[in-house]
Amino acid sequence: MTALQQKFDEGRRRLLMDRSVPGRVGATLPPLDVPEQDLPPDSLLRTELALPEVSEGELVRYFSQISQSNFSIDHNFYPLGSCTMKYNPKINDEIASIPGLAAIHPLQPESTVQGALKLMYELQGYLAAITGMPGVSLAPMAGADGELAGMLMTRAYHLERGEPNRKNVLIPDSAHGTNPASAAMAGFDVVTLPSDANGDTDLEALRASVSEDLAGLMITLPSTLGLFDANIVEVCRIVRDAGGIVYGDGANLNALLGRVKLGDLAFDVIHSNLHKTFTQPHGGGGPGAGPVISGPRLRQYMPSPVVTRETDADGTETYSLSSPEKTIGRMGAFHGNFGALVRAYAYISTLGNAGIAQISDDAVVNANYILSGLKGYYDLPYDRTCMHEVVFSARNLKRAYGVSALDVAKRLIDYGIHPPTMYFPLIVEEALMIEPTETESKETLDYFIEVMRTIAQEAAENPELLHDAPHDTLNSRVDEARAARQPDLRWRPAP
Ligand SMILES: Cc1ncc(COP(=O)(O)O)c(C=O)c1O
Structure with missing residues (x-):
């Protein structure tokens, strides 16, 4: 590197404060048009406050440079396995920022947000159709939150049936790391199942692990090996025959859409990472949405709220937030991560079945x-x-x-x-x-x-x-x- 190149290199590493030159300004304040106020007492004031003194042009250049130092899907190829960093059409962001959707408040009377509730209701319907499972709650804020909801529902199911002994959750060693964490957070004991030589669930090990203490199985499909478990039908049968719940981590649904319905494979409950499968970048634990989707056995335990619809005799439709009969309660404040729900709705509506x-x-x-x-x-x-x-x-x-x-x-x-x-x-x-x-x-x-x-x-x-x-x-x-x-x-x- 020549001396000049080195100078350039050092220059682009300099922080804003290091670029500061005393007396240089980047803003011109308008003339004072309000009454002048006294400063707070000296004891509350700092004598020195280091602020960068830079021109407006230098400021813009600095922030533009650091914005480009950040790697993003809008700049380059981002093949980060398990995170589905795909291109997200900008129209979905545009729709999510429509004031009628972005500027509403979760505590507004339901009668004033019928459009938003209708969107949530229809999204529930889309997810039910895509997965072949009837119950949908959009409340969980991320994939892992959906997993926790599913595990809490599993617990509620066994407790209600008078089987508190069912404490074991089987999790294949090819599962996503959040699965054992979610099961443990819900109070279960995690039992790891080995994969066989093909990367599928080892059926012998599964049979040997099933007992009257079985609460259920949590399986990522396709697995984090990127494989569709060839034994999945048998795996679900063994677990259900033993009285266990089959939980499907559906975060990898972008491999199955329109081809495989997890409901048809006898899953009891799954979650979907809307932010992986249906637009919106995935990062830093959010923002996302991890709706929990259930079959008949667990539907009544779903987290609140779910959106329901009533149709009057004159055909007027009214949408309301309601609680499933034996709900596990709320996963967080309010009604889920609404912006992520809007993006997913826009994405699915734009693509249609064939897309x-x-x-x-x-x-x-x-x-x-x-x-x-x-x-x-x-x-x-x-x-x-x-x-x-x-x-x-x-x-x-x-x-x-x-x-x-x-x-x-x-x-x-x-x-x-x-x-x-x-x-x-x-x-x-x-x-x-x-x-x-x-x-x-x-x-x-x-x-x-x-x-x-x-x-x-x-x-x-x-x-x-x-x-x-x-x-x-x-x-x-x-x-x-x-x-x-x-x-x-x-x-x-x-x-
Ligand atoms: C297979 C799988 N399961 C669960 C999760 C957890 O999702 P989240 O990061 O939204 O909590 C992810 C995240 O990438 C995942 O890939």
Whole structure:
């Protein structure tokens, strides 16, 4: 790097306070047109308050630069497995910001928000039709919140039947990490089920784990291995025959839409991540919506509220918020994350039946395209057709050249691609979990495949290049755990 390039590089790293020059201003205040007021007493005033003194132009340039340092789906390809970072049509945001939807208050009388309630009612109907399960509560605010609701419903069901002994929830080792956490939060004991050599639920282990203490099974379908469990019908039968509830983590519904209805597979209760499957980016624990959807056995326990409709003799429809008969109560204040519900409603309405089925077709084709493009370059622990995501392993690179999944992921950033999910699912060593999503073009997938093949070659020829990646970002390797746990958010003047 030349001295001038270094100067440029240092310049773009400078924080706003470091750009400050005494006396420089970025705003002109209008003449005072209100009575002048006395300042509070000195004891309440700071003698020094360091504020950045910059021109308006410098301010705009600073914020524009940092906005572009942030990786986003609107900038680049984002194949983060299990997170479904797909392109979200802007029209959905536009609809969610219509004042009649965005500016209403949850405590307004129901008669003044009939349109919003109708939207929620119809969304409940869409989700019931898509999943083949009749009961829908839009209340949970995220996928994990939907899981907790489903587990609390399971508990209520067993308690009401006088079976408090049913404490065990079976969870395959290929489940999403939130599943055991939700079961434990609802007071259950988690029993892990191993996967068999094909990545499906091990039926022998399942049979051996079933007892009169069985509360239910929580299974992610397709699993976090990106696989459709070939044993699923038998798995559901064994659990139900033993008096257990079958909970389906339906967060990966974008692999099944229009093709498989979880209700037809005898699931009792599931949740759907609206923010993964039906538009809206997924990030940082929200904002999202994780409606819980149930079959007949658990319907009466659903969280409040649900929206119901009554039709008068003259045909006038009235929508109301109501509580299922034996509801587990509320999952949070008010009625769910309404903005996320509007976006999902807009998305589903725009696509219609044919468009909805196209989502899963494209998501699955795209993932399998990547599978065949990278097979032979990276280890493929489960060599079979995948669903919406594919899990590779970098263990071949690790053994041969000391290059880890983390190194591969970091190097992708140099090529303008967000890293895939790494080291998850836990049962795959050096896992690279890639979810291209349905919205990516063949050109983007081809570019990704070419980059991944190039990185495998770089690993053989110049492993150091990968250990130090990324090379072109404001920061290279950071201590990610420390950055999250002890963030340093305060500017301090240089000593
Ligand atoms: C399969 C699966 N289940 C559950 C969740 C949890 O959803 P949330 O992050 O909305 O709580 C996710 C999130 O990505 C997921 O992929």
